[in-house]
Amino acid sequence: MLDAVQFERDELQSTIPDSLGNNMQGRTYYVTTLSAWQVESAHFTTSHYLHADPRSAASPDIKILALVEADEGTHNSLSQNPAWQELPHPLSPKIIPEAIANALSPLGVTPFDSSFELTESVAKLHPIMRHHVF
Numbered sequence: 001m002l003d004a005v006q007f008e009r010d011e012l013q014s015t016i017p018d019s020l021g022n023n024m025q026g027r028t029y030y031v032t033t034l035s036a037w038q039v040e041s042a043h044f045t046t047s048h049y050l051h052a053d054p055r056s057a058a059s060p061d062i063k064i065l066a067l068v069e070a071d072e073g074t075h076n077s078l079s080q081n082p083a084w085q086e087l088p089h090p091l092s093p094k095i096i097p098e099a100i101a102n103a104l105s106p107l108g109v110t111p112f113d114s115s116f117e118l119t120e121s122v123a124k125l126h127p128i129m130r131h132h133v134f
């Protein structure tokens with residue numbers, strides 16, 4: 001009888017899509033380059049990005065603001081990668097580093113902005129980049 005219950009549980013588990021399974025996904029904002037994003041993008045569930053300076057020509061070394069949805073392992077890997085600068089969580093009271101604010105200034109970001117204020121500024125150009133709780 002126990003084997004039948006285990007079999008039913010395994011069958012049920014196999015019908016659950018990965019998006020509803022055991023993979024915990026998180027969303028984090030980063031500043032990186034287009035080429036670094038291209039190298040890592042296969043590891044993301046979803047990702048959106050915006051050029052840090054929309055007026056400049058696209059090149060592999062252009063700075064971008066990336067919103068990455070991925071599992072915890074991917075986020076841990078990106079946070080250890082020097083090509084990726086992780087921003088504080090949007091609901092954190094921490095301000096973004098001055099170097100990041102300067103890189104994103106063409107998007108309306110100013111020094112002493114929080115990540116939430118940053119996401120509100122860039123959402124004027126790319127609405128999906130706005131922070132969503134759910």
